[in-house]
Amino acid sequence: MYILFTLQKLLEKLKYLIERFKNMSSENSKYINGFKHTLYKSASLSKEELLTTSQQFFEHLDKRRSVRDFSDREVSKKVIENIIRTASTAPSGAHKQPWIFCAISNSELKSKIREAAEIEEQENYSGRMSESWLRDLAPLGTTMEKPFLEEAPWLIVVFKKVYELDESGEKHNNYYVNESVGIACGMLITAIHNAGLVTLTHTPSPMNFLTKVLGRPSNERPYLLMPVGYAKDPNYVPDIVRKELDEISQFYE
Numbered sequence: 311m312y313i314l315f316t317l318q319k320l321l322e323k324l325k326y327l328i329e330r331f332k333n334m335s336s337e338n339s340k341y342i343n344g345f346k347h348t349l350y351k352s353a354s355l356s357k358e359e360l361l362t363t364s365q366q367f368f369e370h371l372d373k374r375r376s377v378r379d380f381s382d383r384e385v386s387k388k389v390i391e392n393i394i395r396t397a398s399t400a401p402s403g404a405h406k407q408p409w410i411f412c413a414i415s416n417s418e419l420k421s422k423i424r425e426a427a428e429i430e431e432q433e434n435y436s437g438r439m440s441e442s443w444l445r446d447l448a449p450l451g452t453t454m455e456k457p458f459l460e461e462a463p464w465l466i467v468v469f470k471k472v473y474e475l476d477e478s479g480e481k482h483n484n485y486y487v488n489e490s491v492g493i494a495c496g497m498l499i500t501a502i503h504n505a506g507l508v509t510l511t512h513t514p515s516p517m518n519f520l521t522k523v524l525g526r527p528s529n530e531r532p533y534l535l536m537p538v539g540y541a542k543d544p545n546y547v548p549d550i551v552r553k554e555l556d557e558i559s560q561f562y563e
């Protein structure tokens with residue numbers, strides 16, 4: 311009986327090694343330091359195609375604007391899921407993916423969030439913000455009132471995970487958390503725009519109330535509050551200009 315059991319174990323090990331060897335020699339993957347790496351093929355466009363697609367993508371994103379007046383027109387959960395999935399394709403320090411996207415359509419929760427955000431914003435506008443900050447905000451027409459937090463069909467609250475907590479409550483490090491979550495938020499905004507929807511990068515400060523309202527765990531910190539939906543029609547946005555290429559870039563050729 312014991313010999314049979316040992317033989318079976320040996321056979322399993324052999325099968326595993328054969329499988330692993332097959333993988334090692336396969337064209338689609340190889341092992342580096344004992345870890346599997348898969349063959350990656352990037353789109354290889356011609357010079358002309360590169361120029362056209364990069365120009366078209368710039369023109370597409372150049373149309374993105376922050377919107378502060380939302381229609382209450384519905385947006386399906388599936389669309390929000392796709393947008394979140396897109397954001398989560400972002401790179402992250404040591405692939406820790408230190409983010410969580412909380413999507414809220416529940417009107418009671420949205421009202422609670424609006425109420426708490428307006429309390430903080432009231433403090434900001436009536437003393438916490440410097441004169442120069444208020445002067446810089448004036449062209450944008452922002453106020454302490456945040457009706458979009460109830461009007462937009464969805465709010466996405468992005469939390470950064472400053473560390474991971476496993477089931478036993480032990481802490482594990484995350485790396486470059488701000489950079490990683492910032493990049494993911496950029497991709498979230500791009501996905502929202504690409505879907506034909508609008509958002510506002512909103513940062514009521516401080517944002518701790520979001521942890522409480524949404525009952526988030528101690529390793530998460532609120533990062534951004536993004537209303538998502540359709541723009542109210544008609545909609546007016548501040549008439550601002552973006553910096554020219556030579557102001558934002560320096561080429562070393």
Ligand SMILES: Cc1cc2nc3c(=O)[nH]c(=O)nc-3n(C[C@H](O)[C@H](O)[C@H](O)COP(=O)(O)O)c2cc1C
Binds near residue numbers: 375377450452512550
């Ligand atoms: C980190 C960050 C925080 C922001 N916070 C707010 C905010 O709390 N309220 C607001 O109305 N706009 C906020 N904005 C939006 C900016 O005002 C807006 O992006 C800027 O005016 C440029 O306009 P555009 O997004 O239409 O190009 C924020 C943007 C960023 C990137």
